[in-house]
Amino acid sequence: TVDGACNPYLAHAVILAAGLDGIRRKLPAGKPNARNLYEATDAELKHDGIATLPRDLHAALEALEADDVVMAALGEAYGPYYVAEKRAEWRRYHTAVSDWESNAYLEVF
Secondary structure: OOOOOOOHHHHHHHHHHHHHHHHHOOOOOOOOOOOOHHHOOHHHHHHOOOOOOOOOHHHHHHHHHHOHHHHHHHOOOHHHHHHHHHHHHHHHHHHOOOHHHHHHHOOOO
């Protein structure tokens, strides 16, 4: 799944690398799915063997580092650099107090 805010060059590189890896390893493409997965329950997704995307940047980075194909596509120098930069971004985000938190928990009368 590609987000519109992604770097298109990195996205194309890793999509091509994943596709080539699937061809090399002769992985099946899987069954087509025409239903709306947003309406499926967790039990239905589990039954059908459909995994969900990482829920936040931290989980996405864990998955990225565990994926040898994608890390190789990013390169020995850039892959670890990208992960380090995104981890720093996660730390900045995770330590910031949002307006919602301020309004919900620090209400001043």
